[in-house]
Amino acid sequence: MSSRSPSASAASSSLQLSLVALDDPADRVALATRWRALEARAEGSFFTRWAWIGTWLALLPDAVRPRLLQARRGERDVGLALVVDGPGRQRFGLPFCRTAWLHATGRPELDILTIEHNDVLIAADAAEGAEGADAIRAAMLAHWAGRLRGVTEIVLPGLAGPGWPAGCEARLASRRLEREDWVRRSYAVDLKAVRAAGGDFLKLISANSRSQIRRSMKEYGQLGALTLTPAASTAQALDWLERLAALHQAHWTGRGQPGAFANDFFFRFHRTLVEHHHDSGAIQMLRVAVGEHDLGFLYSFIHRGRVYFYQSGLEYGLIEKHARPGLVAHVLAAQHNAALGHEVYDFMAGESRYKTTLATLDEQMTWTTLRTSALRFELEAALRRHRQRRAGTVEPQEALAD
Numbered sequence: 345m346s347s348r349s350p351s352a353s354a355a356s357s358s359l360q361l362s363l364v365a366l367d368d369p370a371d372r373v374a375l376a377t378r379w380r381a382l383e384a385r386a387e388g389s390f391f392t393r394w395a396w397i398g399t400w401l402a403l404l405p406d407a408v409r410p411r412l413l414q415a416r417r418g419e420r421d422v423g424l425a426l427v428v429d430g431p432g433r434q435r436f437g438l439p440f441c442r443t444a445w446l447h448a449t450g451r452p453e454l455d456i457l458t459i460e461h462n463d464v465l466i467a468a469d470a471a472e473g474a475e476g477a478d479a480i481r482a483a484m485l486a487h488w489a490g491r492l493r494g495v496t497e498i499v500l501p502g503l504a505g506p507g508w509p510a511g512c513e514a515r516l517a518s519r520r521l522e523r524e525d526w527v528r529r530s531y532a533v534d535l536k537a538v539r540a541a542g543g544d545f546l547k548l549i550s551a552n553s554r555s556q557i558r559r560s561m562k563e564y565g566q567l568g569a570l571t572l573t574p575a576a577s578t579a580q581a582l583d584w585l586e587r588l589a590a591l592h593q594a595h596w597t598g599r600g601q602p603g604a605f606a607n608d609f610f611f612r613f614h615r616t617l618v619e620h621h622h623d624s625g626a627i628q629m630l631r632v633a634v635g636e637h638d639l640g641f642l643y644s645f646i647h648r649g650r651v652y653f654y655q656s657g658l659e660y661g662l663i664e665k666h667a668r669p670g671l672v673a674h675v676l677a678a679q680h681n682a683a684l685g686h687e688v689y690d691f692m693a694g695e696s697r698y699k700t701t702l703a704t705l706d707e708q709m710t711w712t713t714l715r716t717s718a719l720r721f722e723l724e725a726a727l728r729r730h731r732q733r734r735a736g737t738v739e740p741q742e743a744l745a746d
Contacts, residue, residue, distance in 0.1 A: 389461030390647035507710035531703035538682035568635015588641035591657030649687035
């Protein structure tokens with residue numbers, strides 16, 4: 345690989361760190377092999393699998409040039425990540441700071457993918473060496489930060505849980521980076537509990553919600569049998585993705601919104617992801633039907649017992665009263681995945697009524713920004729706090745408490 349920066353040591357001399365350009369196509373081919381090998385030894389999410397990362401890397405426009413941030417012991421990879429120099433941020437129409445991103449670009453038209461459960465890919469056996477996983481993560485972040493120039497924000501989007509541990513900050517003390525966390529609730533269903541309830545998910549939710557969903561199912565039942573079917577092939581999954589997109593777009597454009605699938609990069613990404621990874625079992629495409637009618641399609645990812653629900657297309661017009669296609673579809677999907685032996689049905693971050701109605705696990709996701717020490721950031725933060733006080737809002741890290 346080209347343009348290697350000087351290696352640096354972390355907590356011990358056995359850890360070598362570097363930031364590497366990926367200019368040669370052969371570099372990316374070699375990276376796929378290395379990433380998958382480390383993935384097999386890591387505890388990452390679907391979003392740090394090569395299925396997601398490799399598809400993203402292959403489809404990024406030429407103007408976006410990710411670099412490989414790597415940690416190695418000898419010839420053995422113990423940490424890998426892709427980082428991007430994003431567009432500069434402006435304030436009052438003037439250049440304000442540079443930006444750098446982990447597994448994202450800083451460009452809204454590309455980051456519409458919305459990575460979650462994000463992280464550096466780190467070997468699960470790393471703790472057996474001189475450095476634990478957190479120390480490797482901190483060392484990689486410090487190496488990356490040390491090679492950025494000027495006033496810069498480092499953005500770590502969609503980190504699972506409370507984000508990276510405080511130990512990372514101690515390691516970055518010499519870099520004088522300020523940290524800001526934006527915490528968002530993330531919702532999920534414990535599928536073990538569904539199995540313990542005999543496969544009846546409705547037993548786990550409130551009596552009022554249970555009654556509403558059963559009434560909706562009864563109304564749909566007058567049109568035909570309510571069924572859930574997984575796509576049997578890649579070709580069928582791709583067809584269902586198109587039908588999902590059509591329903592999704594009809595719903596959102598009807599509400600005056602563009603809809604996610606209006607974005608060409610978004611649609612190409614997911615067509616490619618489904619085409620290359622459905623048959624491996626990493627992609628789940630479900631059709632929920634009422635007789636011969638489509639009630640909806642659910643598109644999810646699967647990794648090590650966790651089902652990440654990502655997108656849906658729902659038909660709201662089959663019945664006039666008690667139409668709850670999303671709730672009905674997710675109940676059937678949770679029961680289906682519980683029967684398959686999966687552990688968690690993950691709705692992921694963000695507030696939605698269906699999530700609060702159905703979730704049995706209340707989790708969180710964190711968007712972290714690290715800023716180099718600069719007076720301009722202090723002034724910007726003071727201005728933001730002043731505006732928040734006047735508006736009666738709170739700091740981002742306090743949002744979870746609400």
